[in-house]
Amino acid sequence: MNEKMINEKYKLLYRINTPEDLRKLSINELKFLSDEIREFLVEIVSKTGGHLGSSLGAVELTLALHYVFNTPYDKLVWDVGHQAYVHKIITGRRDVFHTLRQFGGISGFLKITESEYDTFGAGHASTAISGALGMAVARDLKKEKYRVVAIVGDGSMTGGMAFEAMNNAGLQKRNLIIILNDNNMSIAPNVSAITNYFTELISRPEYNKLKAGVWDLTGKLDSLGDRLRKIAVRLEEGIKVVITPGMLFEALGFRYFGPLNGHNIQKLIKILNQIKDLNGPILVHVMTEKGKGYPPAEEDSQKLHGISPPSIISEKCSEDVKIKAPSYTKVAGSTFVELAKQNDKVVGITAAMPDGTGLDQLQKEFPDRFFDVGIAEQHAVTFAAGLATQGYIPIAAIYSTFLQRAFDQIIHDVALQKLHVVFAIDRGGIVGADGPTHHGVFDLAYLRIIPNLVIMAPKDENELRHMIYTAVNYTNGPVAIRYPRGEGEGAKMDDKLQNLKIGKAEIVKEGNKIAILAIGKMVSHSISAAKILKSYGFDPMIANMRFVKPLDQELISNVIKNYDVIVTVEDGILYGGFGSAVNEFVIQKGIYKSKILNLGIPDEFVPHGTPEELYKLLRLDPEGIAQQIVELIKNNQNNL
Numbered sequence: 001m002n003e004k005m006i007n008e009k010y011k012l013l014y015r016i017n018t019p020e021d022l023r024k025l026s027i028n029e030l031k032f033l034s035d036e037i038r039e040f041l042v043e044i045v046s047k048t049g050g051h052l053g054s055s056l057g058a059v060e061l062t063l064a065l066h067y068v069f070n071t072p073y074d075k076l077v078w079d080v081g082h083q084a085y086v087h088k089i090i091t092g093r094r095d096v097f098h099t100l101r102q103f104g105g106i107s108g109f110l111k112i113t114e115s116e117y118d119t120f121g122a123g124h125a126s127t128a129i130s131g132a133l134g135m136a137v138a139r140d141l142k143k144e145k146y147r148v149v150a151i152v153g154d155g156s157m158t159g160g161m162a163f164e165a166m167n168n169a170g171l172q173k174r175n176l177i178i179i180l181n182d183n184n185m186s187i188a189p190n191v192s193a194i195t196n197y198f199t200e201l202i203s204r205p206e207y208n209k210l211k212a213g214v215w216d217l218t219g220k221l222d223s224l225g226d227r228l229r230k231i232a233v234r235l236e237e238g239i240k241v242v243i244t245p246g247m248l249f250e251a252l253g254f255r256y257f258g259p260l261n262g263h264n265i266q267k268l269i270k271i272l273n274q275i276k277d278l279n280g281p282i283l284v285h286v287m288t289e290k291g292k293g294y295p296p297a298e299e300d301s302q303k304l305h306g307i308s309p310p311s312i313i314s315e316k317c318s319e320d321v322k323i324k325a326p327s328y329t330k331v332a333g334s335t336f337v338e339l340a341k342q343n344d345k346v347v348g349i350t351a352a353m354p355d356g357t358g359l360d361q362l363q364k365e366f367p368d369r370f371f372d373v374g375i376a377e378q379h380a381v382t383f384a385a386g387l388a389t390q391g392y393i394p395i396a397a398i399y400s401t402f403l404q405r406a407f408d409q410i411i412h413d414v415a416l417q418k419l420h421v422v423f424a425i426d427r428g429g430i431v432g433a434d435g436p437t438h439h440g441v442f443d444l445a446y447l448r449i450i451p452n453l454v455i456m457a458p459k460d461e462n463e464l465r466h467m468i469y470t471a472v473n474y475t476n477g478p479v480a481i482r483y484p485r486g487e488g489e490g491a492k493m494d495d496k497l498q499n500l501k502i503g504k505a506e507i508v509k510e511g512n513k514i515a516i517l518a519i520g521k522m523v524s525h526s527i528s529a530a531k532i533l534k535s536y537g538f539d540p541m542i543a544n545m546r547f548v549k550p551l552d553q554e555l556i557s558n559v560i561k562n563y564d565v566i567v568t569v570e571d572g573i574l575y576g577g578f579g580s581a582v583n584e585f586v587i588q589k590g591i592y593k594s595k596i597l598n599l600g601i602p603d604e605f606v607p608h609g610t611p612e613e614l615y616k617l618l619r620l621d622p623e624g625i626a627q628q629i630v631e632l633i634k635n636n637q638n639n640l
C-alpha cells in the first residue's frame with residue numbers, strides 16, 4: 001500500500017502522533033478512529049502475530065483513557081501489556097507497529113525503555129495495581145499531582161498479587177484508579193469465583209438502578225458538608241450490602257463505579273471525567289468484548305487471544321506451513337491422558353493455560369481430574385502439594401517463566417515435604433516473539449538449588465513421554481521436566497513408555513578428544529554442530545545428559561579422564577545452570593584438568609525475535625556451537 005492509500009484508509013489514525021492529537025478530536029471522530037484502529041490492528045497483527053483479541057476489545061477504553069487523562073504526565077499502568085497495542089499505536093509507535101514482536105522491532109508487551117508512555121514494564125499478569133500504588137505513593141511523597149490509573153483484566157484479577165495490592169491500596173487510601181477490563185475471558189474462559197462474582201454483580205438490575213440513584217444523591221450532597229455526606233454513604237452501604245453479593249471491592253476500601261459498556265466511548269469519557277479527581281481508591285468496572293469488531297475473533301476469542309504469523313486468518317497459510325512433528329506440548333498432553341487412563345490418581349493442574357500446556361486433552365477426557373485454578377501459579381503449586389499429601393499424583397503443567405512466581409511454594413510446600421508433585425514445565429528455553437518477559441531461561445538455575453527435586457529435560461518429544469512416565473512412577477519426591485516451546489524434533493515414537501534410570505545420561509554419539517554434554521533441545525543442536533565440526537577434522541562425543549539433577553557423576557568423571565575438551569550446552573542462563581553444576585562437581589571432586597567450555601545464555605536478558613534469530617544471536621545454533629568449540633581449540637592449541 002502506498003502512502004496516499006494509507007492516508008485515505010486511515011485518515012484519522014494518521015493524524016494521531018501523540019495523545020495530544022487525540023484530544024483535539026470530537027467524540028464522533030473518536031468513533032470513526034476506533035473503526036480505523038480495528039482495521040489497522042487486524043491488518044498488521046495478522047502479519048506479525050500477536051495478541052489480537054485482547055487489543056481489539058480495548059480500543060474504546062484505550063482511546064477514552066488517553067483522551068481524559070493527561071498522559072504521559074498522568075500514568076497509565078497496563079497489566080500484562082498484551083492488550084496495549086492501541087496504546088502503542090497512539091503514543092508515537094504507529095509507524096513502527098509493523099515491527100511488533102520482530103527481532104529488533106517493538107515489543108509485544110510494555111517496555112519502560114520503549115516509550116515514556118510505558119510507565120511500567122509487563123508481560124506477567126497481576127502486577128499493575130502494585131506498580132501503580134508504588135507510583136501513587138511516590139507522587140504523594142514528592143508532593144506532585146499526577147493521576148495514576150491501573151488497567152487490569154478480569155483474568156489477571158484471579159492472580160493473588162492483584163488482591164494483595166488492592167488490600168494495601170484500600171488501607172493506604174491514596175488517589176488511585178483501577179480500571180477493571182472485564183471481558184469474562186482469560187485466555188480460556190475465565191474460571192474463578194471472582195468471575196462469577198462479577199457476573200452476579202452486573203446482572204442484578206435492581207442493584208444497578210438503586211446504585212445509580214444513590215450515586216446521584218451522594219453526588220448532589222457533595223457540597224452539603226461532611227455529615228450529610230456520611231449519612232448518604234452509610235445509606236448506600238446499607239443498600240449495597242443487602243442487594244449485592246459481598247461488595248468485595250468496597251470491602252477492600254475502593255469506591256466502585258460501573259459496570260460500564262466499554263465500547264460506548266462517549267459514556268466512558270463522561271464517567272472517567274467525573275471520577276478522575278475523586279479522592280481515594282476508585283475501581284471502575286468496564287465490560288468489554290474480546291475480539292470486538294472482528295467476527296472471527298469475536299466467535300473464537302480463545303483461539304484469537306494470540307495468533308502466530310502468518311495469521312490463521314490468512315487462507316493460504318495452512319497450505320504453506322509444513323508441520324514436521326507434533327509440538328512438545330501436544331505430546332505432553334496426550335501422555336498426561338495416557339497416564340491418567342492407567343492410574344486414577346493422576347490429576348492435572350493448570351494456571352489459566354489449558355490449551356497452552358496441552359492439559360485441554362485431559363480436561364476433555366477426565367473433567368473431574370482437571371483443575372484450572374486461574375492465573376495463580378503459586379496457588380497451583382501448593383494446591384498440588386495438598387493433593388499429593390492425600391496420595392494423588394498431580395501434574396502441575398506450568399510455563400517455565402510463570403513458574404518463577406511459585407519459587408517459594410516449590411521449596412516450602414513441595415520439596416521440603418518431599419511430596420510427589422510432577423512439574424511439567426513447558427516453554428523452557430527460548431520462546432521467541434514474546435521476548436524477555438517470557439523466555440524460560442532461568443528454570444534450570446532456579447530449580448537446581450532446591451533439595452529433593454529431580455530435574456530432567458528431554459532431547460526430543462519421544463523422550464519427553466518417557467520422562468513424564470518416569471516422573472509419575474517416581475514416588476520419592478517431586479520431579480520437574482522441562483521442555484521447549486514449539487515443534488518436536490520429528491523423533492520416532494516408541495510404542496511402549498519406559499522408566500528412565502534416574503540420574504543416568506545417554507551417549508548419543510561416540511567420539512574422541514572433545515566431549516559435548518548437552519541437555520534438552522541442545523542435544524539436537526549439538527548433533528548438528530558435530531556435523532559442522534567434522535569439516536574441521538573434529539569428531540566429538542555427544543552425551544544427552546537427561547538429568548540436571550541428579551547429575552550423571554560417573555559419566556562426567558569418565559569424560560574428564562578421557563577427553564581434552566568438555567563442552568556443556570544448555571538453552572538456559574549460564575549462572576547456576578547445568579554447566580555450573582558440571583563445573584561444581586569437577587572442582588569439588590578435584591578432577592578438574594581438561595578445558596571446560598560452558599555454552600548457554602550469558603548474564604543478560606534475551607530480546608524478542610524468532611527462535612532461530614535468537615539461537616544465532618546467542619551462538620546456540622549448530623553453527624554457533626561449532627564455532628565456539630573451534631575458537632576454544634584454536635586459542636588453546638599449546639595447552640591441549
Ligand SMILES: Cc1ncc(C[n+]2csc(CCOP(=O)(O)OP(=O)(O)O)c2C)c(N)n1
Binds near residue numbers: 083125187290305352
Ligand atoms: C503470571 C502469568 N500467568 C499466565 C500468563 C499468560 N496470560 C497472558 S494473558 C492471560 C489472560 C489474561 O486475561 P485478562 O487479564 O482477562 O485479559 P484479556 O486477555 O482477557 O484481555 C494469561 C493467562 C501471564 N501473562 N502471566
